[in-house]
Amino acid sequence: MASDARDIEITLDSHVRYVDTGTIGKVIDIKTTDGVDWVKIDKTDLWYRADLVEVLDNKDLKKRFDDGGDDELDIEALKEKANKLENMQMDSSVAEGGG
Numbered sequence: 001m002a003s004d005a006r007d008i009e010i011t012l013d014s015h016v017r018y019v020d021t022g023t024i025g026k027v028i029d030i031k032t033t034d035g036v037d038w039v040k041i042d043k044t045d046l047w048y049r050a051d052l053v054e055v056l057d058n059k060d061l062k063k064r065f066d067d068g069g070d071d072e073l074d075i076e077a078l079k080e081k082a083n084k085l086e087n088m089q090m091d092s093s094v095a096e097g098g099g
Helices: 075-086
Strands: 015-018 024-033 036-041 046-049 053-055
Touching: 015 036
Parallel strands: none
Antiparallel strands: 015 024, 015 053, 024 036, 036 046
16 A cells, blocks of 8 residues: 555545646556555656655545635646746846846
């Protein structure tokens, strides 16, 4: 049994967030190597140490905005936001500070 950073059981098809980068994805495989549990996430197709991810529950997957509207933020919207942030490029012509 693989457990996340909060000792919650990780199962196939669980949605998880990698704590270091915020990458969110669905667990597509789980394995144990030399006593360390690993999970493979669909979004990146990479393996992550199970103790460095957090299982997302329904309240993490669907949240109502506090603006009084009925809009909901779901897992696909979270993935899109993460992709936009990951695809941002820094411009080398930014102003330099100092004095």
